[in-house]
Every structure is written in C-alpha cells, then in structure tokens.
Amino acid sequence: MTQQERPVSAAVARRAELRERLLVAGRAAIEAGGLSSLKARDLAAAAGCAVGAIYTVFADLDELILAIGAGTLSALEGALESATGDAGAAADELSRLARGYLQFARAHETLWRALFEHRLGGRAVPAWFLEDQNRLFALIEAPLARLLPQEPPAARARLARSLFSAVHGVVFLGLEEKIAPTPAATLDAELERLVRAFAAGLAAESPAAQSPGSCAGSSSS
Template identity: 30%
Template sequence: MGRRSDHSREELTALMIRAGTELMAQKGFVAFSAREVAKRVGYTIGTVHNVFGNVDGLVTAINTASFGDWADALEASLATAKGDRIEALVRAYFSFARENPHRWAAIYDHRPARETLSPAQQETRGRLMRIVAAEVAAVLHRPIDDALGTFARSLVATVHGHCSMAITGSWAAMGQHDPEDAALARVRESLAAAHRP
C-alpha cells in the first residue's frame, strides 16, 4: 500500500525524480519503468501519474534534472580551466556523457513536445546552450544574438556527433582514435573561420 500521506507533493516530486534518475542511470531509457520508480519510493503508479500527469511527464522531469547536472558539470570545468575555455567545454561534454551514458542518451531518446515543458524546465534545459553561447561570443568578440545562437548550436551538434559515435563504439569501429581531439579540432576550425571577415 502506498504511503499517500507521508510526503507533500513537492517532496514526492523530488523523491521520484531522484529515484527515477538513479533508475535511468542504471537501466537506460529503453528499460525505464515508472512502475519501478513508484516501487522504489513506496508509492503506487497512480501516484506517479498524479504528480507528473503521465510517464512522459516523469521522464521529462528526470531528463530536465540531467540537463541541470550537465550544465553544472560544464560550469565546474570552466571554473577550473587554466587555458582554453573552449577545450574545457568540449572535454566536459564528453566527460558527462562518458560518466552518465544512460542519462545522457535518455535526453536524446525522449523528445517531449516543447509545449509540454514548463517555463522552469525550459529555463533549466536552456542553461547548457547559454553557457556555450557565452563562451563562443567571448572568443568571437560578438554579442549573443540569434545568429550566434545558431552558430553555437552547430558547434554543439559537431561535438555531439563525435561524442555519440564515441559512446556507441562507432568511432573506434571506423579505426579512428581520440574523438575528443577530433571534435575539438573541428570546433576550433569553425571558430577560426567565423573570425574571418
């Protein structure tokens, strides 16, 4: 029987996100089970639906928390960067994916409709790109506008492609090595080209 009066809605939300994050890290998106999350916190699946609306809402909340942790990791890397801050970002991108492969993959495996995201969730999810855009703007000595935002997203896509192929083993299967160095080289080339008039 669920302990329906033991926790407030806010406490239940935090409990389920924490338990769901642990389960996602262990099992990945394909094997994820909201029923297992409910079991781990001692409530019924009905309580999960009551708190998050549906399983999609729970996964969205878990992935939003992952975005927050990922942005924290980027900021921590930048805080200790002694030289090239772009390199620090690229290395931190790979590091988070390597250390949290299931959580990282779940962000891309689950695609909630943008209109289902709360303003707070959109803010948390957008933080990572704001960090990247700020560093790109600093390198290029340009303001953060729509064009720079698009360029920064393209750089992230470049790094993501290399990272995805590294995590899945595709990079090594092609006989390639050092995907981080290759991704960093492509980013530097793009930044150098953007500097040209």
C-alpha cells in the same frame, strides 16, 4: 500561519517527498536499463507508493522523465561551469566546454542518452525545460561573443546550438563506436581538433581577423 494551514503544509511536504522518491527511483531505473526500462509499476514499487500516487505529483511519465532530464541538465551545467573561466582565449574555453561535455557523457552515459532519446510525441517542451537548456547554451555563447564580437545575438545563439550539435555528434557516435573504433584518446584528440578548427575558421570569417597574418593567432580577446 493559521491553524487551518498546518494540514495543508503537511500534505505539500508529503507530496514533495514522494516527488523526490519517484525522481530518485526513475533516475536509478534509467541508469540501470535506459529510458525504455522506466515503468510505472516498477517506479511505484521502488518509491513505496501505489501506481496511482505517481499521478498526484506528475501529470504523466513524460513529465517525470522531463524532471529527471532537468536534473541531468543541471548536473551538466555544473560540470561545464567548473570547466569555464572568462580569462582564457575563446578557443580555449570552447575546447574546455567540449572536453567537459565528453567527460560528462562518459560519466553519466545512460542519463545523458535519455535526454536525446526521450520524445514528447508532438507536445511542446515546457518553458521551464527550455530555460534549463538555454542556460547551458549561454555557456557556449559567452566565448563565441568574444570570438565574434560583431555577431548579432540571434545568429550567435544559433551558432552556439550548431556547435553544440556538432560536438554532440562527435561524442555520440564516438562513444558508441558507431562508425569506427574510437579509443578514448582518439576521441579526445578528434574533438579538440574539431573545435579548434571551427573556432579558427569562425575567427577568420570575422572582419577583425581579415588582416594579414591574424588567422592562426588569438583573435579572441
């Protein structure tokens, strides 16, 4: 390391530290009042910096919100990974993943809602954020590959996203009790039934499951 690099490194470290303080402040603001409560002025005050300093580490508030979202996805991934295990039947693992998703949404409701409320207004989602998403979907693709070994990877990728969307719909409307009173135990049971029926129906689609008597059993291996 040359002598000239020292001040540069110190500046880099200060910016990294400011970035972290802004992320913590932004996350706290979303948790307290939802995405709409995130204001540059309040963020700067909470992070102890000038409003303009925000834009030395983030291009705009959207980028900060995406970075907070990436943290939420990472926490979700951690929660779901601890719920997976490649020994069990595919339907069991899909059911564990759905249950894990519901538990995560319950435990981090405002941060989780912010993931879906935030819109980039026509700008493309950055590649690094899509990679974070794709790691999550890979957790669903793995049991689907065991359930449907002959499914082409592209179709399986779509299927994982459809199943995620379906589970998300049940969790989203269920937690909000938007269309019906939904006690926690009811929501748990309905989600379980949805995922089990979906997995059984998919297994029945596949050629391996067309032999008599195999539809209700463990066609995942």
